[in-house]
Each structure stands twice: as C-alpha cells, then as structure tokens.
Amino acid sequence: MSDTSTTPRPRPESAAARQRRFGVPLLPRRTPSARRTALAACCVLLLAWPFYLSAFWLQTGLFAMTAVIAAIGLNLLSGTAGQLSLGHAFFVAVGAYGYTWLAGDDGRSGTHELTGLGLNPMVAFLAAIVLAGAAGTVFSPLSGRLRGMYLGVATLALVFIGQHVMLNASSVTGGFNGRSVPPMEIFGMAFDDSTVWMVLGVPLGGLERLWYFGLFLVGVACLLARNLLLGRPGHALGALRDSEVAAAVMGVPATRMRAAAFTVSAMYAGTAGALLALVYQRIVPDTFGLALSIDLLAMIVIGGLGSVAGAVVGAVFVSVLPQLLTHYADQLPLVVPPGAGGDGLGAAEAARYLYGLVLVLTLLFAPGGLARLEVPAPPWWRTRRSFRNT
Template sequence: MSEPVRRIGGALALLAALALPLLLDDFWLQTGLFVMAAVVGAIGLTLLVGRAGQLSLGHAFFAALGAYTYAWTAGESGGRAAGLGLPPVLALVLAGLAAAVAGALFSPISGRLRGIYLGLATIGLVFLARHLMVNAETITGGFNGRAVESFAVPGFSFSNSDPDYLAVAGVELGGLHRLWYLFLAVALLAAWIATNLVRSRTGRALANVRDSEVAAAAMGINVARAKVTAFVVSSAYAGIAGALMALAYGRIAPDVFGLQLSIDFLVMIVLGGLGSIGGAAVGAVFVVSLPLVLTQYSSDLPFLAAPGSGGLDAATVSRLLYGAAIIAVLLFLRGGLAGAFDRLAFRSAAAPDPSGLPPAPAPRTGAETTPTVPSPGVPTRSKETTP
C-alpha cells in the first residue's frame, strides 16, 4: 500500500475516533476506554515479543504496578489506603517510570533466559504481584482494592464532578467523553513512539537479536543491552496501560491483574501479528470488546446463557472464539491480521490492467547502448547509436 493511501486512511480513522464520542452511549464509551488502555499495553508487548523475540507472560505484573502506583501517588491521604496526593499528570508519569524501573531490575534474568524459559520466569512476577496486592493493604487496599483518583490537569477535570459545562455540537462532554480523548491522545502517542523506535537503529538491532543472537553479536550489537532496552520499554508501556485501566475502572482490585490478563495481552499481539503496531491495536479491539459486547447483548442472543447457569455464558463463548481465532491465524494467517491486510493491499496494487493490454514499453533514448551477443573467443563491444 502506498504511503499517501496509508496517510489518508489514518486521517480518516483519526477523524472517526474524534467524532465517535459525540454519537456513542455510555456503554460504548466505557468499552472504548478499556480498548485504548489495552492498545497501549499490547503495543509494548509486541515490541518485546514480536520485535525483540523475548516471550513474556508477566505483562500483568507491570500493568498492576502502574495501576497501583497511579492510585497511590494521586490518591489522598486518609482511609484504609493512604496516598501521596500528587498531581494526576505526575502520577501517570510515575506509573510508567515505576514499571520501567521494575523491568530494569528484572533485566539480569531476562538477559540470561529466552523462549519458554523466560516465559515461565515472568509468570512468577504475576504471582508476586498477587501477593503484594493482597498484603500491602496500606497502599493497595488489600483484597477489596482501592478507589482511583480522577484524572485532572490544572484548571480542567476529567470527571463528572467538574462543575464547568463543556459541550461540542450540542453534546455535553461528561467524564467518559473527556477520558476518551485523553486515552486517545495517550494511545496515539504510544503508537507514534513505537513506530519511530521500530524504524530506528535500536529497532533494527532488536530485530537482529530476535533473528539470531550470535549473528547480532558478530555485527557488533550489544545483545544484553538490546534485551534490557526491550524489556524496559515494554514494562513502561505496561505501566501506562495499567494506569489507564485504573482510570477506566475507577476502582482497582487484585483480581483485575491476574495471569489471565497476561494471556489476553499475548492473544492480542498473536491475532494482530507479532511485531506489528497496527496489528496489536486491532488485536486489542477484538480481545477486549468481544466479551463486553457479548455480555451487554446476551439477552438478545439465544445461544448465550446467564452467568452461573451452567450453559454457555458470554465469557465462555469469548474464550472459545479466542481459541478458534488463534488456531485460524496460526494455520492460515501466519502474519496475523496485519499480515493478511498487507497481502491483500499488495495484491490489489499488483492487480492487472482491466483492459487486458500489457504495459507499454519505456521509450528508448539515443544515449542507450545496444547489447551484442558475445561469440566464443571474440571480444565483445557495445555499439552506440548515433544521434
């Protein structure tokens, strides 16, 4: 697909994302918040797994660290769970930094392991996070969790409690509308940074490490440093995603950040296409929105049963669809949805002329040389055409 077409498509998608909050109800607005938070986390994981070739099942740990860092630093003191009362903007930055530092501390282990062994090691982080979230009650609120301070910037609040009236095209922008635009800005910034990272020298080094560590070291690439960079960047993305999830929920609890969340992130990037920024976003839309939509409209779908009734509920059906989608991608779409889209665009660009006529040959100029057929033992000369 040509670059102008990509830019036009991106501009149309951006305009649609800006206009959707004016048309959607609260359910779809809330779903959009969860999706955009997951997009940020999925982009970070595809940089680690798809670009650097490091398998991680501990993404939920870094997301939990970012979520509770934001809730603790932005929360007010008092009550069961204390807080520092810092500005929410600073708290959001600290959420990413805390996760990045945790990723750097784990990097000595990630630098020595790879493949399934690294994946098993990162699972331990999820169980560690569960223990800390349940027992560090003064910070996390324990098993019942804690409330999350609403996001705000100086002079403007993103919550429904803001007394200032703000409307666009006759639609009053409440808390969900404002958070939509905040999440959209963060997701676009995350995608832009990741795209530039992939195209940079660091991104090419990560791809070489993924393909062959021995060959990368022979080319002068510091393999250990490249692995640390990938893990730190991915952890920072997960921390920001966790903070966005906390803002979307309004209250966080340990059950939100279990091993299932890490698996969901991995499913997102596999379905979208490993290493693809756009594919990670598409996979996040599918994985996050599917169970929410099925639950919302379960009463209108005859094949869905009520939760706990013993039949197929929305959560079970969504897991079955995840499994079927993963099998289909692994068998028929090795590059994921992003790879299938690129192949479809390439075929469309390479389609033959509908007239059936072959392309006209390029005109010859007088400065061109006419090749001669060499004869055995006879030197060859090129005969130049005279003007």
C-alpha cells in the same frame, strides 16, 4: 544508544522489505495517499465517537486503548526482540497502583489505613510510568539473561508474586478491596463528572474527556514505538532475535539490549495500567491476574508479531470481541438470555466458545497475524487508482 556506535549503519531497506518487517495497516495496502486517507478517516471517526456512544461503548473503547498501549509495548519485547513475557499484568498493575498511590491522599478504605503522596495527577501519571520502568529494570538480572520460553515462564512468577504483594501491602494498595483512583487533572481541569462541558450541544463528562486523553496516549505510544522500530534500537533488537551471535559480532550488547527492551516494554505496560486505573476508577488486585497477561500475549500474536499495526489490530480484536459477543450472544440461536433458567447455553458461555474458536481459526489460517492479511481493495478504489495512475 551510544553503545551501539560501533555498529555500522544498517543498509537502507527497500520499501517492500520495510513493509514486511514493520507491518502495515489492515486495509488497503496500496499507496501512501490511500493509507493516509484511511488513517485520517479513522482518526475523525475516533474523535467523533464520544458524541454518539453510551458509557458502555466508551468504556469498551477505553479498555481497548489500554490494551493497545500495553500490546505495543509487549510487541516491542516479544515481536521485535523475540523475548516472551507472561508477566506484563504485573507491570500494568505497577502503573495502576503506582498512579493511584502517587496521586492519592492518605485516608481510609474500610478497615485499612491508606497512604498516598498526593502529587499532581499529571506528575503522578508520568511518575507511575517511570515506576513501572524501574520495576522492569529490577527484573533485568533475569530479563537480560533468559531467552524465549524460559523468560516466558519465569515472568509468570511476577504475576503471582505481584498478586501477593497487592494483597498484603494494604497501606498502598488497599488490600483485597482495592482503592479508589483519583481522577486525572490537567492544568486544573479534572476528568470527572463534577463539571460537564457542552460541545455542539452534547455533554462531555469525565469518560468522554478520558477518551481523548486515551487517544492522545495511543497516538504517542504508536509514534514512539514506530520511531524506535525504524531506528537503530529496533534494528539491533531484530538482529538479536534473528541471531545473537551475529548481533554480538556487530557490536550489539545482547544482555543490555534485552534488559533495555524489557524496561521500555514495562513502561508501556505501566502507561496502560495508569490509564486503566483511570477508566476503572477503583482498582482491585483481581484485575491484574494471569488472564490479563495471557490476553496481552494473544493480542500480539493474533495481530502479528513485530509490528505496531499488528499490536493495535490484535488488541482491539481481543479486547472488543468478547464484549461484542457477550452483548449480542443472546440473539444467537440456542442461546438463552442470562438468568432465564433451564439448561440452555448461557450467553457468556457462548461468547467464550466463539472467542476460543475465532482464536484457533485465526491462528490456523492467518498464523502471520491479522495485520499481514491481504485484503483486496474494493473495485471502485482500484478503478480510481488506475485512473489516477495513468
């Protein structure tokens, strides 16, 4: 960011102001040590997950991880830079198909001839991220010049044009019927079910190993975003969102910064896409429709705009809640299990209603996002804290 060198170094913020600005985790907003303990407990829990959960819950968790990565990226754009994007499903698709094409081999899928570069999966994964970033850069004539809602609707075009390309460029994408995704491979160790490790008497297959890969990616994504937000680019983007004129006077190149934010955000989406492809194991164009874009936007708003924690909370909320609701809906009164016949309320419909309702209520009562909700700490915590403070 040499171009911002004329910007005077931002005044150091107070800790409180910083918290307001960058968000904090959902639970106890107490002291660093409490936060760290909670965070550590969370990490251990997440690391232990694959030892207990079935493939269904692992998959749900991995879907949530892809959502978290994409949402963090979108939040950099929408929350921090104030730019709305409805086109992120396209960049997710570029990441997914990019990885598949780069790592895949020439072959056939049904009636289609497929091409592929057959790169090492790790290299392909990184290249797919770069590819998504490049796609974001290509869009910069618009992303740099359009603002807010305009950009939001303009990026709709990406989703639909992207669908068109995915259906027609069948040698790369496999067309309507999609294409198999080659498994991830790190240092010769493949992430599929061909080999099973036994750890502590529990078999760890492809999905379990992918879980750890996903966790690693989420960690990196969080850290990078945090550093970006706390550093100069974050301040420049925030200034741009609050007042373009003021930012320009301070030497922030508005057009270039906005385009850059869009590119970085697209790279996050591309990472999510490549991971998503690995989870799906086979990708079809229908996956990357407008609904995905809208879900991503809903995630960052529900979680709270402008903070990494908000994106994480929102992404988990939006991607896991419908799964939970569908899974347990038939235990609600008035809901009939799927296929039971009759005119009762179907489980999937009940889940949709509940999801819509929760979405509306959350925004009405916590318009600042879930991550900004003050959750009172439990009494035992408070006593211990006060004891320690004395």
